[in-house]
Amino acid sequence: MESNKPSLFTSLSPALLHLYDVSSSIVVIIDVLRATSTIATALHNGARSIIPVDSVSECIRIGKQIDSITAGERDGKVAEGLEHGNSPFEYPSEFIGGKTLVLTTTNGTKLLQMALDNNAKTIIAGAFVNLTAVCKFLIAQKQNVILGCAAWKDRVNIEDTLFAGAVIHKIKKHFSINCDSSKMAETMYDDAKADLFEFIKEKNISHYQRLSSFGLEKDIRYCLTEDLANVLVVYEEGKLISKTF
């Protein structure tokens, strides 16, 4: 029966998250280009955990306190004082295995903090590279879900919306979805799914322009490919970890 199913909503921007009942929901943090893709990749490749922080200075401070690798970019370059960037290709298993990564991201970390401040039941991180793990988890939990797009400085972006649509496409029969944003996300994904890369290239979306101008088409292609790093990423006690369930 429809009414017995848990609800699913999509928040297209952190500036809209307050409209949804975060405290009764699992919140999926979505930052496809590239934070949550890189996080899933590093954990899939054996990183012990990832500590997300919101500023370069915080990243440097924590990096000095614990044995870790610091990473983050500003304007497409490794930020001054940090060691590595935001590309998933920087974190193969021979490099990241067994290590802790302290990663500064702007949009994703802001959304994560908002989910924490609003007492989200559970927080996980999602991207195309771990799509199946996210969907399996959400179906199994039988709880309300909010798909939270990190967006770009609060402006709605297409790549995070497409990922929300991909999740909805796969799990919608298990949820009651009375949410126009979710229906928009699924419509977008239906249009794009035959070739996600071509879709965002043809639309010339904002983030494609930014990243391709830095020569990062390879990153974009990776970040749009399903299940290349298919681990469930859960936020627990200040850290993102890979978890089986």
Add this chain to the structure above:
Amino acid sequence: MESNKPSLFTSLSPALLHLYDVSSSIVVIIDVLRATSTIATALHNGARSIIPVDSVSECIRIGKQIDSITAGERDGKVAEGLEHGNSPFEYPSEFIGGKTLVLTTTNGTKLLQMALDNNAKTIIAGAFVNLTAVCKFLIAQKQNVILGCAAWKDRVNIEDTLFAGAVIHKIKKHFSINCDSSKMAETMYDDAKADLFEFIKEKNISHYQRLSSFGLEKDIRYCLTEDLANVLVVYEEGKLISKTF
């Protein structure tokens, strides 16, 4: 040259309007079901002006001060103390010609007030019923544009997004559009344009559910039809008026 064109952005919710440079732009207030459709219809049918207000009590107060018709609904019924509802069919020319309408709407009026507070250069009201008038005006002005969706209590809705997409579909070559929300809106419209009514019915969007449960399918069909009340609606000195340019 691309860079010489004025910019066009779409704000999918009033909660996102602050992200855009309102003070340098024409803001189009979009509340397809049914406020801006009814406003255009009343003006097309000869109403002298429409005074938009945000509460029933304000509507009653102004109705007592000036010779006017008061209108507004709450939960699908004419609000207590007011004379008429939000349906465009309530305002034929033999009734509304030469009269002033004081109309209370929630979402549309909130967005209008935000545009005023942020010193919008010009404010106009748009809906499918005056699509061509809106597009002609925007092309002629050669100024930056923000398509402002009134949404539903700040939640993004599909019908206002579709109208933004319809405008973009018609005028995009005259503007520089670096805005994922606009690209989403256009994609949605491209999907829906063959039969807007069937699209929102099949998606079972939130507002379709609300209005069709009140037997208002006829209103929805009207509000999704282009150019049935093709007047330019401009906000000036507290009133919405029809204007030639």
